[in-house]
Ligand code: RTP
């Protein structure tokens with residue numbers, strides 16, 4: 681478990697439209713994670729289908745691609761100790777109705793199809809690196825010292 685694990689996070693169209701980019705990103709900042717990449721983009725179907733390829737053929741797949749391409753998203757890369765697992769714990773369960781208060785989905789969502797945020801799956805090893813590569817070029821990612829780190833680790 682390294683202190684510089686990187687994970688991919690995306691505020692979905694509902695989160696952007698509801699003005700929750702700041703609320704969501706500030707949670708990761710306050711937790712002590714380091715932001716190493718960020719951009720607002722609108723996904724085309726090709727990128728959306730590749731990103732959610734594991735769900736191809738499932739009944740919700742087309743609706744999921746429709747939704748995720750329907751408006752801009754805010755894509756980010758966060759770095760820190762055990763980042764992929766820790767971010768997923770902060771995100772909550774897939775269904776916001778099953779996510780405890782204190783999690784992002786549990787605090788801001790009610791509906792499975794409108795769950796505000798995507799984060800790489802710690803139970804799918806390599807998904808973090810695969811997703812970062814899919815959304816970001818190397819020169820869009822930063823490598824810098826965060827002065828608070830010595831107080832955290
Ligand atoms: P995500 O990939 O978006 O971070 O969500 P997740 O890991 O928590 O959940 P996943 O199983 O990867 O599902 C991706 C998205 O598909 C929608 N979904 N709908 N039964 C259903 O109707 C159903 N199951 C999943 C959700 O919006 C979920 O975030």
Ligand code: MG
Nearest residue numbers: 798799800801
């Ligand atoms: Mg997933």
